[in-house]
Amino acid sequence: MALLPQILFLVLTLVSVWLFSKKAIEIKRNIFLGKPEDLNNHPQERWRNLFLLALGQKKMFKNPLVAVMHLVVYAGFIIINIEVLEIVLDGLLGTHRLFLPFLGVAYGWLINAFEVLAFLVLVVCVIFLVRRNLIKLKRFVSKDLNGWPRSDANYILITEIILMALFLKMNAIDQVLQTRGLEHYRPTGAFIISSQYAPILQGFSTEALVIFERICWWLHIAGIFAFLNYLPYSKHLHIMLAFPNAYFARLEPQGKMHNMVSVQNEVLYAMQPELAPTDAAPPARFGAKDIFDLSWKNLLDAYSCTECGRCTSACPANITGKLLSPRKIMMATRDRLEAVGKNINTNQSFIDDVKSLLHDYISVEELRACTTCNACVEACPVSISPLEIIVELRRSLIMEESNAPQEWNGTFSNIENNFAPWKFSPDDRDQWTAEA
Amino acid sequence: MKVRTMAEMMQSGETPEILFWVGCAGSFDQRAQKITKAFASILDKVGINFAILGKEEACTGDPARRAGNEFLFQMMAYQNIQILNGYGIKKIVTTCPHCFNTLKNEYPELGGTYEVLHHASFLQQLIDEGKIKIKEGGDFKGKKISYHDSCYLGRANNIYEAPRKVLEALDVALVEMKRCKSNGLCCGAGGAQMFKEDEPGDKRINIERTDEALATGASVIAAACPFCNTMMTDGVKNREQENQVAVLDIAELIAASME
Numbered sequence: 001m002a003l004l005p006q007i008l009f010l011v012l013t014l015v016s017v018w019l020f021s022k023k024a025i026e027i028k029r030n031i032f033l034g035k036p037e038d039l040n041n042h043p044q045e046r047w048r049n050l051f052l053l054a055l056g057q058k059k060m061f062k063n064p065l066v067a068v069m070h071l072v073v074y075a076g077f078i079i080i081n082i083e084v085l086e087i088v089l090d091g092l093l094g095t096h097r098l099f100l101p102f103l104g105v106a107y108g109w110l111i112n113a114f115e116v117l118a119f120l121v122l123v124v125c126v127i128f129l130v131r132r133n134l135i136k137l138k139r140f141v142s143k144d145l146n147g148w149p150r151s152d153a154n155y156i157l158i159t160e161i162i163l164m165a166l167f168l169k170m171n172a173i174d175q176v177l178q179t180r181g182l183e184h185y186r187p188t189g190a191f192i193i194s195s196q197y198a199p200i201l202q203g204f205s206t207e208a209l210v211i212f213e214r215i216c217w218w219l220h221i222a223g224i225f226a227f228l229n230y231l232p233y234s235k236h237l238h239i240m241l242a243f244p245n246a247y248f249a250r251l252e253p254q255g256k257m258h259n260m261v262s263v264q265n266e267v268l269y270a271m272q273p274e275l276a277p278t279d280a281a282p283p284a285r286f287g288a289k290d291i292f293d294l295s296w297k298n299l300l301d302a303y304s305c306t307e308c309g310r311c312t313s314a315c316p317a318n319i320t321g322k323l324l325s326p327r328k329i330m331m332a333t334r335d336r337l338e339a340v341g342k343n344i345n346t347n348q349s350f351i352d353d354v355k356s357l358l359h360d361y362i363s364v365e366e367l368r369a370c371t372t373c374n375a376c377v378e379a380c381p382v383s384i385s386p387l388e389i390i391v392e393l394r395r396s397l398i399m400e401e402s403n404a405p406q407e408w409n410g411t412f413s414n415i416e417n418n419f420a421p422w423k424f425s426p427d428d429r430d431q432w433t434a435e436a
Numbered sequence: 437m438k439v440r441t442m443a444e445m446m447q448s449g450e451t452p453e454i455l456f457w458v459g460c461a462g463s464f465d466q467r468a469q470k471i472t473k474a475f476a477s478i479l480d481k482v483g484i485n486f487a488i489l490g491k492e493e494a495c496t497g498d499p500a501r502r503a504g505n506e507f508l509f510q511m512m513a514y515q516n517i518q519i520l521n522g523y524g525i526k527k528i529v530t531t532c533p534h535c536f537n538t539l540k541n542e543y544p545e546l547g548g549t550y551e552v553l554h555h556a557s558f559l560q561q562l563i564d565e566g567k568i569k570i571k572e573g574g575d576f577k578g579k580k581i582s583y584h585d586s587c588y589l590g591r592a593n594n595i596y597e598a599p600r601k602v603l604e605a606l607d608v609a610l611v612e613m614k615r616c617k618s619n620g621l622c623c624g625a626g627g628a629q630m631f632k633e634d635e636p637g638d639k640r641i642n643i644e645r646t647d648e649a650l651a652t653g654a655s656v657i658a659a660a661c662p663f664c665n666t667m668m669t670d671g672v673k674n675r676e677q678e679n680q681v682a683v684l685d686i687a688e689l690i691a692a693s694m695e
Contacts, residue, residue: 255592256541260506267510316622321638369635372502372627373587378618394504407632408503419494420460430490432469433439436476
């Protein structure tokens with residue numbers, strides 16, 4: 001019977017790791033529904049981006065105060081996970097504070113550092129909750145977040161607060177128990193934060209405290225496992241995917257658009273038919289109508305988006321009241337990708353659902369409002385390009401559906417016939433030299 | 437001043453130092469033509485042997501590509517690259533950030549590789565080399581000037597300092613807008629928006645940007661793109677400030693201040 005908690009813990013660990021792996025594999029499968037694209041060149045530059053943009057959160061520092069608060073939560077979250085290693089080992093081996101004898105005095109320092117971080121994380125999460133819900137910050141009150149996305153953000157903050165509180169409370173009870181002469185609770189020295197709370201607990205009986213401590217311990221670790229499994233369904237997945245997304249970020253100047261080799265060749269063969277191979281097959285599709293037509297990197301972008309809305313706040317179209325919101329472009333892409341993923345889960349392979357990213361998830365009016373100014377790309381702290389998706393969908397609109405506003409059709413025909421977007425005679429192109 | 441074409445140069449067996457890529461706006465738009473002439477006059481004064489393509493120049497295809505018409509873009513690119521390669525062009529300078537971006541970043545993989553400079557960088561070089569000499573006590577000395585970043589020069593190609601260095605050479609009081617450099621707000625013309633009506637919304641982008649520029653109290657809004665210039669000029673007119681505030685290209689500012 002003494003082994004029961006250990007067995008229970010083992011089962012809990014295995015189930016949560018198994019569930020998470022299953023979902024992670026599914027997400028990976030979904031991402032690779034996109035078109036292949038080799039993004040492994042210049043590894044040095046890529047590692048540099050990973051360190052600067054993902055680990056160093058370079059772009060977050062455009063707003064230093066928010067950046068520091070975000071760094072506290074992020075660093076706290078990562079570092080406190082070292083403590084989770086001990087907790088997991090304790091759970092499996094039936095020990096308590098396994099690392100204490102090995103680390104000696106250093107153990108106290110380490111836990112103290114964790115406690116300070118945990119406390120800071122807790123405070124910042126409260127500030128973030130207030131900022132999100134009470135201060136009417138435009139990018140958080142935006143209708144983009146109506147429904148689940150707004151709750152999602154709050155659930156994460158609340159969960160973090162609960163997890164940190166459990167961790168501190170667990171330590172506080174532990175310290176009281178250390179004074180009750182139980183062999184199991186070895187002396188660790190006072191912990192900086194939780195010792196403040198310990199005196200309040202002195203009145204409780206030892207039995208009650210042991211039960212409390214165990215409840216906190218179990219809730220804390222179960223909470224962490226639950227959080228792990230919540231991540232893949234949440235915007236919070238960025239804490240993992242920001243890293244590969246920074247690594248695979250495009251290295252070319254932001255102004256460069258993705259070349260369509262198939263169209264380049266078609267034009268080449270039309271101009272120089274002698275170069276055309278006899279078996280040249282026309283490209284299957286121009287631009288992107290659905291997620292299958294986008295690059296896998298665009299789909300990784302969609303899963304990496306944490307819906308912070310910095311892109312939308314910087315978007316000139318959105319600022320001036322147009323329908324376009326780059327954040328919504330990313331959210332729509334992920335929603336569509338998830339729907340396709342579910343379709344595959346149910347039917348083994350994708351069965352046409354008469355829907356597509358273009359039109360059903362992203363409207364023509366949104367696409368038409370984009371000035372391709374790259375403000376959204378520049379603003380994104382996790383290296384996402386909403387612009388790439390916008391222009392790929394525009395390509396489909398124009399080349400597959402001939403769906404262009406009347407003025408653009410005029411522009412196209414002017415470029416084609418007069419070699420300028422306006423209806424001027426090409427013979428007058430050097431007219432200005434006469435007056436120079 | 438005689439502006440010669442590549443064809444004329446070829447005939448007399450000459451090779452120019454640079455090809456001045458004028459662009460569609462610079463060629464046809466009456467306002468932008470003034471920028472073209474100002475830049476050509478600078479080149480002439482400094483004694484740079486340059487040529488234009490003249491009637492052989494065609495739209496780079498930038499607005500078509502960004503609107504989604506890749507076919508038209510590829511057709512224009514093919515045509516332009518044939519001509520540029522035919523003349524053995526090595527170095528291009530252009531006054532349009534959109535042409536600059538396309539020529540520099542998008543033509544190489546289509547077979548057109550050249551050294552491409554935007555006139556902001558080129559003017560900065562000429563100033564640094566001492567070739568452009570600014571007259572003492574010029575018209576703009578001490579004046580409040582705000583520089584509007586073009587998206588295709590700034591975010592697209594990371595050129596933020598060159599146009600500012602050019603303005604500093606004029607000894608002006610440079611004032612920055614709230615959103616500047618990598619945070620700069622678009623004028624609203626890019627992505628082929630120049631050629632169509634706005635989508636429904638509550639404000640035009642150029643008005644939003646002009647309001648920001650006017651808020652600096654600058655008497656000159658400096659631009660480095662013919663499309664930004666049009667948008668900001670329209671914005672200033674819309675706010676009935678055209679008698680107090682001028683929208684000028686950095687080339688115009690330099691041309692008016694040279695010895």
